Amino acid sequence: MEFFMTLKRMSLIAGMLATVLVSGCTVTAERNAMDNSQVVVKSPADDRDYRFVELDNGLKALLISDPDTDKAAAAVDVKVGSFQDPDNRLGLAHFLEHMLFLGNEKYPEVDGYFEYIRAHGGSANAYTANTRTNYYFDINSDKLKPALDQLAQFFVSPTLDPAYVDRERNAVDSEYKLHAKEDGWRLLTAQNVTSNPAHPRSRFNIGSLETLSNDDGQSLWNDLKSFYDQYYVAENIGVVIYGKESPDVLESWLKESFAGVPEGKSPDTHIGLPPYTPEQLGVRINLVPLKDTRVLSLSFPVPSQYENYRKKPLGYLARVIGYEGEGSLHSYLKERGLIESLASYSSDVPGEFSEFSVRMELTPKGLEQVDEITAEVFDYLDLIRKQGLEPWIYEESRLVADLGFRYQEDANPQQTASGLATRIHDIPAADILRANYLFEDFDPDLISELLNQMTPSNMRQVVIARELDTDQVEPYFKTRYSIKPLPDTLVKRLSSPRVHAEMTIPKRNDFIARDLEQRKSSPDDVPQVLLEEPGFKVWSMTDSSFEVPRANVRIKVSTEKASRTEDDVIQLQLYRTLLSRSLNEYGYPAKEAGLNYGLNSGREGLTITLSGYQDKQGLLLEDILKAIKQFNPDKAEFDQEKALLIRRVKNKQFQPPYRLGMDRLSQDLYPNYRNDQVLLAAAEKVKLSDVKQYAKDFYRSIFIEMLVHGNHSAEESMKLAELVDKALLTEENRGSQFKQPFNLLKEKNRTIKADFNHNDSLYISYFQRPDTDDRDRAVYSLLGRLMATPFFNQLRTEQQLGYIVFAGARPIERHPGLIFVVQSPVLGPEGIEKKVAEFLQGQKERMKSLTDEELAQYRQGLLGDLLKKDANLDERSSRFWQSLDGKETGFQYRKQIADEVETVSVEEIQQALSDVLEDKGRLTVESVGKTQAVSKN
Structure with a gap:
């Protein structure tokens, strides 16, 4: 089970969601006369019945x-x-x-x-x-x-x-x-x-x-x-x-x-109290984190806006304030070196209260100017009052939302069920599917009313940083904090907004899709090679089976230069972040319009991704490639991104032990996966000139693999490929594909002794098998499933070793494997190891009595996962890309493994467990917890 307190954030896209103009609904014939409020309105693209x-x-x-x-x-x-x-x-x-x-x-x-x-x-x-x-x-x-x-x-x-x-x-x-x-x-x-x-x-x-x-x-x-x-x-x-x-x-x-659920009136859960007293508003709250974190958050409680989900007044404000394009508050503050990021969103407790927040990650310089940043946010709020309540902004949001609803794709059934269940209590049946997309009525008076509540006396200025003065301690997690009234000088400044010529409201969005025509699908059910030449291979598949005008483009530029040394790893990360930064003002409107892009760095190279509406993907790709050619960051940008990278590396130590342990596992299995201390040393010495030179050296010998999948014809895919070829490849730099090396354990056992500076102890045991054939993969996948629940039941439910307890199949680089993980506040690694060993011996006895009928249940479960249909275009693209990216062999790898699963016998399962119990080819990660009560027995 998991527990979390969710803030129902209206992100940028959620804030823009709107109603569909004409939409179908699903009712069986005998129910056509039912109350319209019970008719579930659905997207025209949705062929499910409700x-x-x-x-x-x-x-x-x-x-x-x-x-x-x-x-x-x-x-x-x-x-x-x-x-x-x-x-x-x-x-x-x-x-x-x-x-x-x-x-x-x-x-x-x-x-x-x-x-x-x-x-x-x-x-x-x-x-x-x-x-x-x-x-x-x-x-x-x-x-x-x-x-x-x-x-x-x-x-x-x-x-x-x-x-x-x-x-x-x-x-x-x-x-x-x-x-x-x-x-x-x-x-x-x-x-x-x-x-x-x-x-x-x-x-x-x-x-x-x-x-x-x-x-x-x-x-x-x-x-x-x-x-x-x-x-x-x-x-x-x-x-x-x-x-x-x-x-x-x-x-x-x-x-x-x-039907047997007990009857009874729904109890009154209404609280009816304000979330803050008057003394808790108009205040500055200091919070001291463990991580090296710097955050400024300005929040304003307002009456609950949940009932206004059709209008989304706070969603409108979230879009305008959170905009990152030219002239935005984000750009104004970032260009001055004050913030690293900015987000605006609202949370809501239905029928109780809403809260609107502007959250900014700060630079060291920004932390020194918290009050000035706060004042500039208030300056921007005043700009919205005077210029930002525009019907065309609302209508543009409606258009984007209309497209989103009209071409809504199926989501994971579990996510669909869980998410929709949360709406049953508060949303009418008619709107239960489209509630997030409704943006029906531009109400400037309501928006103005909410803006007028964003005042100094109704604000909570929250500052998070290590260096802050505090005078209180929260009793459960021992977090240091303070809460004090805002100084009079700040209140006076916030009450006297200023005009900044650099700040403007969002401009009209030229990336909203217009070409929504469905291309004719390719006759093949998997991508085919469209182009193959030295250093460049392009795969393409026109796929309109999901009936959406969207496409996914993935371009991986692989090179040994990505991770040959720790300096390469750091310089590639900085190159990527600086390149992304140079694109943000231009590319943000594209993301807003449902045309997404991303730049990702890894130990094998740089990957460019495009997703969403295929219209204008060529234009966006052209500009990304132009940014690569014109890459020339300044010193201030470099210093900011370098400091952020160093901070992120340092902050990894605060992850839970089991996550750090999995990271250490990867460091041992991949030679090019450097540890954090080595990366930190490389990050601290890197210079701007190093990154600029790296940006040139990176392309000296490259191999590009490209996939175009979705609503692009073969001709359109070829045009995209030609853009890449012309921008990145020359006669001299066409190299071979680079795959990072991988360590095989073979029959050796290794133990990593770690110190994760946490109260809990950690024990991870990973068994790796030497072969990569589909039969072995099928056998160990089944064995992992057979042991997962008993492991959880025995070590967590019965023995209460800790909250984090899991086991199962762990294939890496096509090598079958099993993994057993326990993070415990009550037992040290030696004690946990004994419990795991006892469990495995018990499983040997269990497998002796395993029947064909029992195995068949698990076999069918695994087959269901392997042969699961693609729910949407993104899922299918990801499956294809996993094959092309070298993690699998062929597009039909899941079917190949499924064919083997069909005939796996009880005897093979028993033999596989016996092989594991021989204890050869095992990698263990151990960390002793800091709690004095931890036992090693």
């Missing part, structure tokens, strides 16, 4: 019928979260989320739900947020009904077994301790402490052994049961079911499984 129903017990559900899906999914959203925790039971909502996974009257086996879903190609999880708890899974489509029934029993007859209360409160406590060095949690919790003490936002919300105390062995269970009985009633629950069956069948399954 039905919104309400059961007799008051439970609401959205049914999604997709006959072509090979993955099914479901989600249950309960309108209760950490805001409803009793004052003496902080973390109770989260604790209940954990307990519901531990069996029920109909399915009493602990972790049986996980076992079933994983065996049949699926995954499951849950999260607890401020005002909701969301449970979700996906699974192979032919197993939806039994999986759905198991999920439903969480809400019909949970055991809430008292025997697991103490075990699971330890799991929650481990989760809390896991976040001890994560600034996201530390800073959020400290900032919440500066909220209205009468408001639940101000409280700790994860849970710990202290807040979930159970000294008498009974009171925690009693409180848990009371909480469940109060909030887990049908009217407070929303369900989404996504399957290949008809709406009628899905509805019958819904009624069969969920």
Whole structure:
């Protein structure tokens, strides 16, 4: 399970989403006369059927019928979260989320739900947020009904077994301790402490052994049961079911499984209190992070705007303030060397309050001028009041959103189900699919009203940096903070806005797609070679099967110069960031219009990506290639990007141990994967002249692989290829493809002793197999699936070693492998190693009794994943590119492995485990935790 407090950010694109002008809706014939408010409006590109129903017990559900899906999914959203925790039971909502996974009257086996879903190609999880708890899974489509029934029993007859209360409160406590060095949690919790003490936002919300105390062995269970009985009633629950069956069948399954959810009126969860007292507004809040981080955030609480989702007034402001093109607030501050990034967004607690924020990552210079930056944000707000309330900006946003809705592609069924379930409580059925796209009514009076609330007296100026003065300590994560009134001099300056000639409102966007014609698909179902010459190979496939006017272009420039030395690695990263920076003002409107681009550096080279509407991709690519030719950053830009890179390398040490351990694993397996100390030394000495020279040397011997996939004809693909050829290739620089070296363990074992400076200990054991044939890959993929759930159950649920516990197949560079990971606050690496060894020996006994029927379940689960259909154009492009990028052999690699999986025998599984138990070809990463209580026994 996972727990997080989500800020529902209206990002740039979300802020621009609008209504579709003409849209279809799905209802079965016998339901055509139903209330229009129950008719689900969908995109014209969406061929799925939808039905919104309400059961007799008051439970609401959205049914999604997709006959072509090979993955099914479901989600249950309960309108209760950490805001409803009793004052003496902080973390109770989260604790209940954990307990519901531990069996029920109909399915009493602990972790049986996980076992079933994983065996049949699926995954499951849950999260607890401020005002909701969301449970979700996906699974192979032919197993939806039994999986759905198991999920439903969480809400019909949970055991809430008292025997697991103490075990699971330890799991929650481990989760809390896991976040001890994560600034996201530390800073959020400290900032919440500066909220209205009468408001639940101000409280700790994860849970710990202290807040979930159970000294008498009974009171925690009693409180848990009371909480469940109060909030887990049908009217407070929303369900989404996504399957290949008809709406009628899905509805019958819904009624069969969920009719038993207890009836009861939805409890009143309205808080009705302001999130901040008057003394907590018009203030500066200092927060001290662990990482070397510098952030300025200006936030303004306003009345909840959730009911205005059709107008999106805060979304309009987020777009204008967050704009990064020429004349923007972002450009003005960045060109003066004050910020590294700027984002504007809003969060909302429906029916309670909204909060609008402008968040800026600062340079060292910017940290010294926090008040001046704040004043310039207020200057820009005044510019919007005077010039920025323009109908054409709103209409342009509507157009982009209309395109987005008209050509909306299918998403992952699990993400679809979980996301839509969160809307059932607050969005009418008619708008449940299009809520994020509605931008119906330009209301300048409403926008002005919100702007008028963005005043010094209604602002919280939050500054995050290591060097700040503080006078208080947050009790759970020990974060240092302070909160003090804004100085009078700053308030006076903010109340007297100034005009800056360099600041303007956004200009009209020339990148909005006009050519929406669908090209005729190629006869082939995989890309074909369009062009092959020395140093350059182009693959192309015209694909309009998803009926969207979009395309994906990937261009990888590979060269040994990418990672031959640590200096190369650092200089390539700086080259990429400076190149991206030079494109930002020009390219930002393209991203705004749904034409995305990216530059990515790796140990094999530089990759240019284009995605989104194919119209104007050629124009954008031409300008990217021109920027490569004209690359000439100045000293100030270089210094800023160098400092940012150094800070990022240093800050890696604050990642959780298991992430650092996986990183160390990669460093050992890839010779060109340098460790952070080596990279840091290279970064600290690099000069601007080095990067400029590197930008020339990088192209001295290159190989370019290019894929054009989607709504481009072969002729259009060739024109794109000609642009690349002309810009990057000469007669002298056409080299061969570079692939980074990889270390084989063979029969050797190695142990990496690390010190990750964390309270938790870490143990990672990775077994690598020497062969790369599809048969071995099939066998070890099955073996990994067979052991994943028992490993989690035994070491986490039963033995309570820690929150981070997982195992499974780990193929690397086509070599099959298995990995076992435990991050523990209670046991050291030696003790964990013994537990893992005991588990593996136990699995040997288990495999002796493995039946063909049991193996067949896991086989079908794996086949479902391998043979899963591409859900959208991006997914298909990524699959093709994975083959071309050298990670796989041929476009049909998944089918080839699936063919082998079909015939894997029990004896092969048993032999594979025996080979692992020979303990040859193992790489181990160990780190001892800092907690004094850690045992090595």
